[in-house]
Amino acid sequence: MEQEKMNTTDKISMDDLVALCKRRGFIFPASEIYGGINGFWDFGPLGILLKNNLRDRWWNDMVITPPIGPNGEPLKIVGLDSSIIQNPKVWEASGHVGGFSDPMVDCRETKKRYRADHLIVYLPNELEQENQDQSILVFVEGTPKQEIEKKIKKLKLSLSLSQCECIPLTDLDKYGYTEDYGLWLLRPNGTKKVDRSRLVAPDVKKPDTLTEARQFNLMFESSAGAVKDAASKVYLRPETAQGCFTNYKNIVDNMRVRVPFGIAQIGKAFRNEVTPRNFIYRSREFEQMEMEWFCHPDEARLWFDFWKDERKKWWEAVGVSTENLQLRQHDQDELSHYAKAGVGTVDIEYRFPFTWPGFGELEGVAHRCDFDLIQHEKHSGKKMEYFDDSVQPPRRFLPHVIEPAAGLTRGVLALLAEAYTADPSRPSKMYLKFNPSIAPVKAAVLPLVNKNGLPEIAQKLYYSMRTKFMTEYDAKSNIGKRYARHDEIGTPFCITVDNDTPKDQAVTIRFRDTMAQERVALDKVEGFVQKALKE
RNA sequence: GCGGGUGUAGCUCAAUGGUAGAGCGCUAGCCUUCCAAGCUAGUUAUGCGGGUUCGAUUCCCGUCACCCGCUCCA
Numbered sequence: 001m002e003q004e005k006m007n008t009t010d011k012i013s014m015d016d017l018v019a020l021c022k023r024r025g026f027i028f029p030a031s032e033i034y035g036g037i038n039g040f041w042d043f044g045p046l047g048i049l050l051k052n053n054l055r056d057r058w059w060n061d062m063v064i065t066p067p068i069g070p071n072g073e074p075l076k077i078v079g080l081d082s083s084i085i086q087n088p089k090v091w092e093a094s095g096h097v098g099g100f101s102d103p104m105v106d107c108r109e110t111k112k113r114y115r116a117d118h119l120i121v122y123l124p125n126e127l128e129q130e131n132q133d134q135s136i137l138v139f140v141e142g143t144p145k146q147e148i149e150k151k152i153k154k155l156k157l158s159l160s161l162s163q164c165e166c167i168p169l170t171d172l173d174k175y176g177y178t179e180d181y182g183l184w185l186l187r188p189n190g191t192k193k194v195d196r197s198r199l200v201a202p203d204v205k206k207p208d209t210l211t212e213a214r215q216f217n218l219m220f221e222s223s224a225g226a227v228k229d230a231a232s233k234v235y236l237r238p239e240t241a242q243g244c245f246t247n248y249k250n251i252v253d254n255m256r257v258r259v260p261f262g263i264a265q266i267g268k269a270f271r272n273e274v275t276p277r278n279f280i281y282r283s284r285e286f287e288q289m290e291m292e293w294f295c296h297p298d299e300a301r302l303w304f305d306f307w308k309d310e311r312k313k314w315w316e317a318v319g320v321s322t323e324n325l326q327l328r329q330h331d332q333d334e335l336s337h338y339a340k341a342g343v344g345t346v347d348i349e350y351r352f353p354f355t356w357p358g359f360g361e362l363e364g365v366a367h368r369c370d371f372d373l374i375q376h377e378k379h380s381g382k383k384m385e386y387f388d389d390s391v392q393p394p395r396r397f398l399p400h401v402i403e404p405a406a407g408l409t410r411g412v413l414a415l416l417a418e419a420y421t422a423d424p425s426r427p428s429k430m431y432l433k434f435n436p437s438i439a440p441v442k443a444a445v446l447p448l449v450n451k452n453g454l455p456e457i458a459q460k461l462y463y464s465m466r467t468k469f470m471t472e473y474d475a476k477s478n479i480g481k482r483y484a485r486h487d488e489i490g491t492p493f494c495i496t497v498d499n500d501t502p503k504d505q506a507v508t509i510r511f512r513d514t515m516a517q518e519r520v521a522l523d524k525v526e527g528f529v530q531k532a533l534k535e
Numbered sequence: 536g537c538g539g540g541u542g543u544a545g546c547u548c549a550a551u552g553g554u555a556g557a558g559c560g561c562u563a564g565c566c567u568u569c570c571a572a573g574c575u576a577g578u579u580a581u582g583c584g585g586g587u588u589c590g591a592u593u594c595c596c597g598u599c600a601c602c603c604g605c606u607c608c609a
Contacts, residue, residue: 014602015602018601018602019546022545022546023545023546023560029600029601032582032600034582034583034599035582035583035598035599035600036582036599036600036601037599037600038599038600038601094609095609096609104536104606104607106536106537106606112537112605112606113536113537113605113606113607114606115606115607218608218609238609239609271608271609273607273608274536274606274607274608275536275606275607275608277602277607277608278602279601282607282608336609337609338609361608426570426571427570427571428570428571446569448567448568448569449566449567449568450567451567452568454568476562477571478567478569478570478571478572478573479567479568479569479570480569480570480571480572481570481571481572482570482571483569483570483571484570484571485571487570496569498568498569499568500568508569510569510570515570517569
């Protein structure tokens with residue numbers, strides 16, 4: 001394929017991006033002087049400016065000035081900052097304790113790893129009496145019938161698929177054989193368990209290559225209080241959403257909100273990922289921007305469609321190009337436990353360099369139904385029903401929840417990847433093409449030379465501008481190096497005070513993307529930049 | 536967790552079983568009217584831990600981190 005010119009859809013090198021992030025103070029490996037720690041990253045001086053800009057923009061667009069709804073009126077969304085550590089019962093109710101540490105098994109032969117509930121054991125209704133070593137085949141869920149029969153033939157087993165019980169590996173111990181080798185569906189006390197060493201893994205000819213199922217605990221644990229025992233065990237939250245549900249009743253009772261309304265929260269969440277990968281994309285400590293939208297069950301579809309469109313538009317508004325974004329509907333089998341019964345889940349995906357030419361999740365918009373409120377009703381014993389007397393006749397119901405849940409950390413990565421623009425023609429060979437509104441540094445004030453009264457004029461301008469937006473003053477080294485540095489950190493406007501300035505009271509504004517310069521009166525500069533930031 | 540790769544200064548790269556070099560950057564100063572110019576001085580490194588050896592950055596073992604593939608991702 002011929003590539004005529006660089007454009008926003010060109011793949012960039014992750015190595016280059018990671019190197020730039022370190023060199024220019026965006027993102028560092030956590031505790032690097034001690035050799036780092038897998039899955040954790042620190043935001044440097046410029047990284048935190050960028051992250052805060054994205055975070056504040058979300059907060060502003062959700063909580064301060066929420067979107068206009070389908071009926072033409074502004075939506076109501078209130079903010080929240082719940083504790084990272086909650087009563088552990090919260091996570092029992094949410095299903096995070098227990099349900100989500102999927103048991104995994106490894107195959108010693110092929111080195112493959114499987115989710116135990118995705119492996120299907122083909123248990124013969126009767127084992128061959130004369131052959132107590134008979135193998136029992138195991139296949140990945142969804143393996144075509146022909147393939148299974150092929151393997152039976154190959155291994156010369158006298159086995160008929162129609163006389164097999166297909167059960168997930170996780171349920172194996174519920175089954176057993178009697179002395180005459182008839183299969184019991186549910187194993188009564190005293191019968192023999194199925195011998196695991198007879199299992200033949202997928203892609204393997206001999207039995208007994210699968211390891212015992214291992215639990216992966218995806219929640220971080222800690223202890224509250226000085227004494228560490230079972231009763232003091234607490235968890236670091238794996239999502240911010242639950243705080244919105246546990247405070248739902250407080251907010252409905254006290255904040256004069258009426259369904260539909262939203263509760264928004266930004267904060268750290270922690271997941272003990274099996275394999276942290278791809279820079280800050282999958283890290284064990286990360287930041288979420290989640291909004292739980294409570295609505296009548298009949299309106300769930302409407303709000304789901306509203307939020308998925310609204311959220312995609314938002315990413316475009318902060319500078320992510322349309323061609324690098326896509327909406328992807330989840331298949332039925334990848335839906336989360338809470339979304340199974342709902343209208344579905346849509347991911348807003350970004351074309352990250354490491355998913356290229358594919359896409360990776362940036363935000364998920366999910367219909368969580370009333371799963372969470374039901375769970376918290378059950379576990380806490382507190383009523384969560386909403387009483388709506390704005391309609392005739394008045395009605396009681398448990399609201400359904402539409403949840404746009406965005407990754408702030410992933411958002412920062414997407415903005416960096418999106419902004420990274422190669423340009424061999426400039427000294428820096430690249431620049432960060434941030435949308436000016438989220439650029440870490442909005443403007444740099446630069447005296448062309450550090451004498452002739454230019455620093456005095458430049459400083460006066462700087463002192464004024466710094467009160468309005470993030471501005472840097474830099475008088476060191478020659479002007480070309482300063483332009484190059486600001487290209488690398490994505491400063492959209494460089495304002496240079498030159499030797500004509502004392503005479504004409506004007507400066508040049510140098511535009512990052514075009515390197516073009518425009519002469520602007522000193523007293524118009526601030527307004528000029530401010531106007532550009534709003535566009 | 537498995538397999539493969541990588542690890543020397545902030546960055547890019549060199550070298551060696553015996554004092555670890557360069558360019559760029561960075562800091563200070565000089566000079567300079569617009570895109571990493573020039574001059575002077577300074578700054579910084581063998582991921583970590585063992586072993587072999589008189590001596591290890593180099594050879595061996597382990598470990599950690601990062602990258603690629605598999606696996607996983609509520």
